[in-house]
Amino acid sequence: MAIKVEHELHKxxxxxxxxxxxxxxxxxxxxFGLTVVKVERGDFSANPPRAEGGE
Known part of the structure; x- marks a missing residue:
C-alpha cells in the first residue's frame, strides 16, 4: 500500500x-478562575441580596 498524501481539507x-x-x-x-475568586472572597450565600427599592 502506498502512503497517501494528506488532503488540504484535512489540514x-x-x-x-x-x-x-x-x-x-x-x-x-x-x-474556573472566576469561581476560585468568588469562593475566596466568600460571595456565596444561600439567599442572594435583594435590590432595594419601592414596591
Missing part, C-alpha cells in the same frame, strides 16, 4: 479543531 479542519479547542480551554480557565 484546514485540523487547524479549526485546534483553534476551537484553545477557545474552549480558555473559557474553562476563565470560569
Amino acid at each position: 484546514r479542519r485540523l487547524g479549526r479543531n485546534i483553534g476551537l479547542g484553545l477557545v474552549l480551554v480558555g473559557f474553562v480557565a476563565l470560569v
